[in-house]
Amino acid sequence: MTKPKVLISDKMDPNAARIFEERGCDVDVITGENAEELKARIGEYHGLAIRSSTTVTPEILDAATNLKVIGRAGIGVDNVDIPYASGKGVVVMNTPFGNSITTAEHAIAMTMALARMIPAANARTQNGEWPKKDFMGIEVTGKTLGLIGAGNIGGIVATRAQGLRMKVIAYDPFLTEDRAVELGIEKVDLDNLLSRADFVSLHTPLTDQTRNILSRERLENAKPGIRIVNCARGGLIDEAALKDCLESGQVAGAALDVFAEEPAKENPLFGAPNFICTPHLGASTTEAQVNVALQVAEQMADYLVNGGVTNALNMPSLSAEEAPKLKPYMALAERLGSLVGQLAHGNLTKISIEREGAAAQLNGKPITGAVLAGFMRRYSDTVNMVNAPYLAKERGLEVSEIRHERDGAFNTLIRVTVETESGPRSVAGTLFGSDKPRLVEIFGIGIEAELDGHMLYIVNDDKPGFIGRIGSLLGERGINIGTFNLGRRDAGGEAVLLLSLDDAPTAETIAEAEKVEGVKTVTALVF
DSSP, X not given: OOOOEEEXXXXXXXXXXXXXXXXXXXXXXXXXXXXXXXXXXXXXXXXXXXXXXXXXXXXXXXXXXXXOEEEESSSOOTTBOHHHHHHTTOEEEOOTTTTHHHHHHHHHHHHHHHHHTHHHHHHHHHTTOOOGGGOOOOOOTTOEEEEEOOSHHHXXXXXXXXXXXXXXXXXXXXXXXXXXXXXXXXXXXXXXXHHHOSEEEEOOOOOTTTTTSBOHHHXXXXXXXXXXXXXXXXXXXXXXXXXXXXXXXSEEEEEESOOSSSSOSSOTTTTOTTEEEOSSOTTOSHHXXXXXXXXXXXXXXXXXXXXXXXXXXXXXXXXXXXXXXHHHHHHHHHHHHHHHHHHOOSOOOEEEEXXXXXXXXXXXXXXXXXXXXXXXXXXXXXXXXXXXXXXXXXXXXXXXXXXXXXXXXXXXXXXXXXXXXXXXXXXXXXXXXXXXXXXXXXXXXXEEEOOOSEEEEEEEEOOTTHHHHHHHHHHHTTOOEEEEEEEESSTTSEEEEEEEESSOOOHHHHHHHHTSTTEEEEEEEEO
């Protein structure tokens, strides 16, 4: 088996390369290349490990013909075109926890620096002055800290702020009441937070919903004398409005580690009163750089070698422990999706995936992804579990997942149903011996069959002599039959025949089969 090949294109801890090698990957460390050089090189690699210097554009992804995974050693992935990578079937991972403590501590440091005006006092003191009367600070004890975003980093900031005896309130649409209680913070809406907070610290990703979340209107209507810290992402604050509010005194101070445009060699905030800034240092500690480098190497190697998916931004997580257990279920799911995709006709707008028995107890997201990967091959020959959900969404396919607690005729069962112009069409399968996928039902007809290789699906009248006629036809055409699988609704009624063939049937053979007495439809399948 060929080893996966990984390129580390940005500077990171050298132990990352060691981890890749120890876990079965070949690795090259080539940093500092420009876009054209990376584009020329990337085609031979299965994995790309980056930090913030490498920008993964559509042009690079088009050239990355063997790429399976991109790993970002850090949280932000603004330098990766995730939708385009998803369309190419490339997993995009980040390391959201490796620098959490470091970033949270930087936010607290910036808060303290604002409260005591440390940078300005330091500069003037070192300039030979003794401006003691010019720097009357405030205590943070007893003050209210408002968090915009209370996820991993925001939660750490909350605990540190509470250690400083601050009261913490938070605006976060995804914060549950139970989690708020666990953190000991009060969940509020954004306007309430801005009207009460003495300090505001932002800890939210940059999305269409959060861009300029601190707009001019919100800044002007906030509590007078508020102080603002942003160690999250640039673009969360209207920088021109913040400058005006600093100059008017509406905002008493601001400390930014991130800017809308970086590197920020010029910015309207530079020179504003009571403004502190650092050059995106939130993750810049020795410990954090080691942690994110090791974490991204572990995650990427786990995916390339074992199929485990951790901290992926464009597909469901799948642990290395889960992967072997789910593998046969995913194989079954993909074949069922492929089968219904090849047999159902017309514009299909809805698909449902039902799980019962043992399958209902497993992580359902990878199973759904596998079904969609099989099904969407009717539209694309480059589909996989990563890009299938995106392709389905593009085509307006409504996907539903149903988990049944009931016991059925099989120990485990996966059923895939699509809505067609003629009504629902359903196929179902199970596992024999815990790891052998089997079809057990097709469009309401019970049948037992493996789905593998080249197959022929025939709907026919259940009449004597039919099997002999089909067998003779294929024999005359030199096509060997591997397996012969039969099912019928009622004796003498509609029946189905599913044949596995050693070779793909030609169009002429299919046309001849359609002329055989009793045949209704003939469809060539491939798995």
